[in-house]
Amino acid sequence: MQVFGGEGGDGLGFMPALAAPRVFFDSCDGFFTNYNWREEHLERMLGQAGERLADVYVGVDVFARGSVVGGRFDTDKSLELIRKHGFSAALFAPGWVYECLEKADFFQNQDKFWSLLEHYLPTHSICSLPFVTSFCLGMGTRRVCYGQEEAVGPWYHPSAQEIQPLFGEHRLEGDGRGWVKTHCCLADAWNGGSSLLIRGVIPPEVGNVAVRLFSLQVPVPPKIFLSLVYKLEGPSAVGVALELTTGDAGSCHVGGIMMLNGEVMRPVSLSPAEMSSRQSPRPLRVPPTKLARWVGRCGQQLSGGWVQRCYEVSLRGCLLQDLFVSFSRPPGSQEEENFTCRLGEIQVVDANSLLAPLPQVxxxxxxxxxxxxxxxxxxxxxxxxxxxxxxxxxxxxxxxxxxxxxxxxxxxxxxxxxxxxxxxxxxxxxxxxxxxxxxxxxxxxxxxxxxxxxxxxxxxxxxxxxxxxxxxxxxxxxxxxxxxxx
The missing domain is CATH 2.60.40.10 (Immunoglobulins)
Structure with missing residues (x-):
């Protein structure tokens, strides 16, 4: 059991709880402060907290009630000061996004709020395989199973929520004409009740844009199998592909990446300068024989306009670090390219796991x-x-x-x-x-x-x-x- 302390309603900071007597703080696992504080209060707490800065949770009221540094869409100002001095944060009432703003814009506002705080919050990485997500929020206006509608009407099931991506709005370097925005959308789904909608612009001087969706810390098995289910909305010839970054887990060696025409790339040994490099596997139109029993949709047009791309990558001694989705302009195009893409599912699995017999109910x-x-x-x-x-x-x-x-x-x-x-x-x-x-x-x-x-x-x-x-x-x-x- 963990014990946390908190100060009274009229206190401005952590100091009174430490001053008389300090033994109360020493007996607690952590301490929550009030949210009416200024930077000078944080500075005074530095000496009193000693080596336990992370055990002090500085209160932040998202509603911005009282005399606060920041709240609402300025909550990042409070987080910036808290992180500057090495404290933890106690974020109070983030439901402000839903309670006080337009309900119709909830997903966009929710993404905007958390993306502003992204720099100050730790990212929980995926640490094991298989990693599979259909971006389902655990709710929807209908329920879909692999592209087939099975129930119409609103539903809600928190256990059905799957791993969500790193959200945010990304602007490209340069004159600012290039940008990418991502948010969850209930209008269509591949599996569950929602999908990830990605909209963007590729300016003429840029060949492709890539959006980081997930952080991983996964030691790679000898062969991994990747799958991407997506569809482009409207007339667009923009190319869509998965990209991943690998880091050194001793000595990273790329044995081969299966190409579209079935050829294999020449094995590449990564130098120390390339240990954290981005790999762009090419899609397989037909999966290897060992995987054919389980994956019959690769490279094909599926119901509802969805497309599934499959990849196989041979690695040794590597660590998967990041997963991106990349959008590239059509060959020969010199125009500004607008695109709207819906991601239905991403899979990263150990290829050998697909060969093991399934357990029985x-x-x-x-x-x-x-x-x-x-x-x-x-x-x-x-x-x-x-x-x-x-x-x-x-x-x-x-x-x-x-x-x-x-x-x-x-x-x-x-x-x-x-x-x-x-x-x-x-x-x-x-x-x-x-x-x-x-x-x-x-x-x-x-x-x-x-x-x-x-x-x-x-x-x-x-x-x-x-x-x-x-x-x-x-x-x-x-x-x-x-x-x-x-």
């Missing part, structure tokens, strides 16, 4: 069953039934993004020779992010005397690598039911 059970009669749908027709139950199964969670839960409902005849009829096409029920899913008031077919009802539940694992698992490999559990004889 096992030990699937149905428990906590509750039946409830529903109103009859018409005169002379039996009353409907509502089923509530809990599904449970075993699976290694690090291997999946989520589980898709389905059901098949049907009835069978009571004649011993007939058995059960074929179940209907699976109906999608929802997403699960743990090995458990609660079903509430599911409508099932009513049954008459001498007949059985049947409902089957299916659990489809969704691997992080993004491929579809055949239905024969889903987990399943069936329930037979009948009306009690009177």
């Amino acid at each position: 096992q030990a699937m059970t149905i428990s906590h069953v509750r039946w409830q009669a529903a109103a009859s749908e018409g005169e002379g027709r039996p009353a409907g039934l509502r089923l509530s139950c809990t599904l449970h199964w075993s699976y290694l969670l690090p291997h999946v993004r989520c589980f898709r839960v389905h059901c098949c409902r049907g009835t069978g005849g009571g004649s011993p020779g007939r058995g059960l009829s074929e179940p209907e096409k699976p109906t999608f029920l929802g997403l699960a992010f743990i090995n458990r899913y609660r079903i509430v008031d599911l409508a099932v077919a009513p049954v008459g005397p001498g007949r059985d009802g049947r409902v089957e539940f299916l659990v489809e694992p969704v691997p992080k690598e993004g491929f579809l698992v055949p239905r024969a490999e889903w987990g399943r559990a069936a329930m037979l039911y009948s009306m009690p004889r009177t």
Whole structure:
């Protein structure tokens, strides 16, 4: 357990809490100050905090109430002073962006607010593979599964949120005509409820622009597989590609980058001056044989106008540091190029992991069953039934993004020779992010005397690598039911 102290409402700084007596600060793991402070208060606290500067959390009110250095879109002024003196920050009420500004511009304002603070906040790097994100915010106006719409209407599920990129507005060096802006957008999605929208201008004197999306600190396996799903909106011939930077993890060696025509680049050993260099792998129209089972969409036009590009890179002794998306002008173009690109998904995976057999959904059970009669749908027709139950199964969670839960409902005849009829096409029920899913008031077919009802539940694992698992490999559990004889 950690213990944090805080000062009274009328204090201006940290000093009174240290002065009488210091033992209180020494007994705490950290201390929060009020947000009505000036730089002189920070200077006085330097000597009192000693070596524990990072344990002092200087308050910053985003609403800018009272006498403050900065708030709202000037919050970076407060962060600048706090970092100048080596303290930590306690950011209070960043909900100002939503509560006080136009709701329709929330995503743009949210990105603007945090991009202003980006220089003063630590970046959490991706440290392991596979790294996969569809930029889903865990919400949307509809739900999409790999380009196919599966549900229309607003939804919200925090567990469905995936890793978000480093946002910001980027202006190119020069006369300022070149720029790139990124923000999340609910208007379209490849998987989930949102995608990353990137808009920009490539001026005539610039060949390409690159946007840093993610920071990584990943030791690279011998061979990595990358995938980019994107689409350009409107008429545009701008080229889109992934780029990554590598750093020294001993002695970095680029063994080969697969080219579009299947050739392999000459192996390159990086010199110390090149240890943090940017690699631009070329897309594969057809993936290597070992990957063909899992990746069949590479280089193809997908539904909804999406395109998937695949890459394979051989590295040894390297450390992945950054992931970029690059936009280049068409060959021969001398004009200013405007572009709007939507990113649907990025994958960086260990190629060998795609060869390992998938774990199976096992030990699937149905428990906590509750039946409830529903109103009859018409005169002379039996009353409907509502089923509530809990599904449970075993699976290694690090291997999946989520589980898709389905059901098949049907009835069978009571004649011993007939058995059960074929179940209907699976109906999608929802997403699960743990090995458990609660079903509430599911409508099932009513049954008459001498007949059985049947409902089957299916659990489809969704691997992080993004491929579809055949239905024969889903987990399943069936329930037979009948009306009690009177």
